[in-house]
Amino acid sequence: MQQYDVEKIKWPxxxxxxxxxxxxxxxxxxxxxxxxVSTNAKPQHPGVYYFIRGLATFSYTTSNMKNIRGCVFGGGDWIGANSLFREKSLFLVPETLTPIEFLYFPRDKIEKLSMTSPEVYQWLFYCIGNTQPKIMQSQLTALHDKTCRIVYTLLELARYTPVLLGSTPSIRISQQQLSTVTGLSRPRINEVLKTLEKKGEISLERGCIHIVEQAGLDKYLDELNTMFHDPRDNIA
Structure with a gap:
């Protein structure tokens, strides 16, 4: 593999x-x-992934592409440990938003290493803790209306978006990509975004959404149970 400094990794x-x-x-x-791609088959590349940099969404769905539940992951996140030893899996649909780099730890090599280094189980336990709150929160958020679901995703993306002092977060995402991660149709996505724009809370341009008034967006999540994960925390 490409040489990578062990101390640059954000270990869980x-x-x-x-x-x-x-x-x-x-x-x-x-x-x-x-x-x-796997339902009755085993996952093609089972293992744990660590994001070095970049931003992507991962949507879990059934074989008929219904019941989509999406999560946002970026630099420093770990994914895959929570389904590492499942014989069957849901479809995992990735959507890259910005150029990504990652480290992939294959399941068979993790298993072999764990035989001689039990500390690996501690690592896996905390990797799950890094991912599971987002997955659980996505289930809760899916029970709410379309505006809440879209605003939740926008604020989650904003957490990973570097912002210069005095500027506003600019999220590079298309309506099709937003549709994939929220599980909503493009017409509904467009309807909500236009409404938020009219209220002066966001501004739109092709392939990009600018957050103009975050305080206004935050209020849409006041009725949301964020017991697992709140995207309003630690926005960049």
């Missing part, structure tokens, strides 16, 4: 230097995700 828990090096030695570097 404290690990010994030895285990960190061993984990890094089994990892592969990548910069392109492919859909994990």
């Amino acid at each position: 828990t404290s690990l010994s230097a030895t285990v960190k090096e061993k984990l890094l030695n089994i990892a592969y570097y990548g910069d392109n995700f492919t859909p994990q």
